[in-house]
Amino acid sequence: MLKLSKLTIAVAAVSMMAACGKKEEAAPAAAPAPAPAAAPAQSTVEVLHWWTSGGEAKSVAELKRIMQDKGHAWKDFAVAGGGGDNAMTVLKSRVVAGNPPAAAQIKGPAIQEWASEGVLANLDETAKAENWDTLLPGVVADVMKYNGNYVAAPVNVHRVNWMWANKAVLDKAGVKAVPTTWPEFFAAADKVKKAGLIAVAHGGQNWQDFTTFEDVVLGVGGTQFYQDAMVKLDAKALTSPTMTKSLETFRKIKSYTDAASPGRDWNLATAMVIQEKAAFQFMGDWAKGEFTAAGKVPGTDYICAAAPGTANAFTFNVDSFAMFKLKDATAQKAQADLAAAIMGTEFQEVFNLNKGSIPVRLNMDMAKFDDCAKLSSNDFVATAKAGGLVPSIAHEMAVPPAVSGAMKDAVSQFWNDDKMSVADGVKNIAKAAATK
Numbered sequence: 001m002l003k004l005s006k007l008t009i010a011v012a013a014v015s016m017m018a019a020c021g022k023k024e025e026a027a028p029a030a031a032p033a034p035a036p037a038a039a040p041a042q043s044t045v046e047v048l049h050w051w052t053s054g055g056e057a058k059s060v061a062e063l064k065r066i067m068q069d070k071g072h073a074w075k076d077f078a079v080a081g082g083g084g085d086n087a088m089t090v091l092k093s094r095v096v097a098g099n100p101p102a103a104a105q106i107k108g109p110a111i112q113e114w115a116s117e118g119v120l121a122n123l124d125e126t127a128k129a130e131n132w133d134t135l136l137p138g139v140v141a142d143v144m145k146y147n148g149n150y151v152a153a154p155v156n157v158h159r160v161n162w163m164w165a166n167k168a169v170l171d172k173a174g175v176k177a178v179p180t181t182w183p184e185f186f187a188a189a190d191k192v193k194k195a196g197l198i199a200v201a202h203g204g205q206n207w208q209d210f211t212t213f214e215d216v217v218l219g220v221g222g223t224q225f226y227q228d229a230m231v232k233l234d235a236k237a238l239t240s241p242t243m244t245k246s247l248e249t250f251r252k253i254k255s256y257t258d259a260a261s262p263g264r265d266w267n268l269a270t271a272m273v274i275q276e277k278a279a280f281q282f283m284g285d286w287a288k289g290e291f292t293a294a295g296k297v298p299g300t301d302y303i304c305a306a307a308p309g310t311a312n313a314f315t316f317n318v319d320s321f322a323m324f325k326l327k328d329a330t331a332q333k334a335q336a337d338l339a340a341a342i343m344g345t346e347f348q349e350v351f352n353l354n355k356g357s358i359p360v361r362l363n364m365d366m367a368k369f370d371d372c373a374k375l376s377s378n379d380f381v382a383t384a385k386a387g388g389l390v391p392s393i394a395h396e397m398a399v400p401p402a403v404s405g406a407m408k409d410a411v412s413q414f415w416n417d418d419k420m421s422v423a424d425g426v427k428n429i430a431k432a433a434a435t436k
C-alpha cells in the first residue's frame, strides 16, 4: 500500500527537493516549444513525468504541443531518474500536501493503489466517447480501470527484453552473428573484450540491474518459469535450480561491464553503444529513442534483437497517466482533453515514433515505424496468442511496488557484492518476494 497518511510532509518535502535537484547527466534539453496557440489558454495542465533523456524529452514535447494546440497551457513537472522512483517520491509528497498535479505518470498495479486512496479522477466519460474499450487490448484496459472505471490513460507498449548492439563494434570484434542464446552471448562478449572494447554497457541502478536480471530469468527459465517465479512469486520456483542457474548467468554478465558502471544513468549507457565504446546493452526500447534522437538507423548502425533465449517472449511495460481529482471545472476539461489526446491517433503515432515504443491503441497504421517497432508489434500479437506475453517486474507491471522494491534491492545487493554466494542470493530474493 502507498500509506500516504504515514508519510510526513516534512520528510516528503526534503526528498522532493533532493529528487528535483538531481539532474540526469547529459540529457539534452527538450525540443523547443512551439509558438503558443492562437486561442487563449483555457487551463494550465500540470503533468508529472520522468522523461528527461534526449529521446524521452522529444517524445513528451509532442504531448505538450498537442495540448497547446487545444488551447491549454502546459506546466512541465519533470523529475529526472529513469524508472521513475524519484518521480514517485515527489508525487507522494505533493498528494500528501493536498496539491496533486493534474496528471502523473503512474503505471501497473500502482494505479490500483492510488485509486484505492480515493484520489484519482474517473475518466469514463472520455473513455466512452472515444471508445477505449474497443481500441485497447483487454489486458491493458483492465490495468487502467479501478472497480470497472477508467482512472488512467495508456500511452504505449514498451518491450523490455531487448538487446541493443552496435554493428561497427561487432564487426571490429569479429562477431559474425547476433547471439541468440546465453552461451553464444558470452562467446561474442569474449571477442569484444579481446578487441579492447566494453562488451556490456550497464548502468548500475537497481531498476537497471533488475531489467537485466529479468531478461536472464526469462532466457534461462522460459516463460512458464518467469510467470511462476517472478509474477506468481511461487517459493518453489524462486528457490529452484533454474533460479540458481539464472543468478550464475546474471553474475557472469557483470564481468563484461566496465568499472564505471555503478550509478550510471541508462541513457549514458546507451550513449556508450551509440558512440562505439560498447557492444551491447540490455534495456527496454526507450533506448531506441536515444538511437533515433542521435540519427542512427536500425539494421545499419545498430541492431535490436530479443535478449538471448527470449525471442518467443515479450516483457511488456505500458506507460500511462492517471489524473488526480481536481475541483475546478476548467481543470477537469483540460484533464479530459489530455486523456483524449493520449489515446488519439496523432499522439499515438508521433509520440511512439520518438519514444521507441509501439502504439497501445489497436489497429494503428505502422507504415512510418522502423523494423524494430514492426518486430515488436508482431511479437506483441504473437506472444499474446501463444502465451509468451509477460509483465515486467523492473518496470512495475507485475507486482505491487513494495514487493518489486524489495526484490530490486535483493537483486542489486547480489550484483554489487561479488562475495555473496549464489545460494545466499537465491535465498534473499525469495525472501524479498515474500514481502507483504
Ligand code: GAL
Binding pocket: 050, 051, 056, 081, 082, 083, 084, 158, 266, 286, 317, 318, 319, 395
Ligand atoms: C520506464 C518507463 C519508460 C522509460 C524508462 C526510463 O520505467 O516506462 O517510459 O522512460 O523508464 O526512464
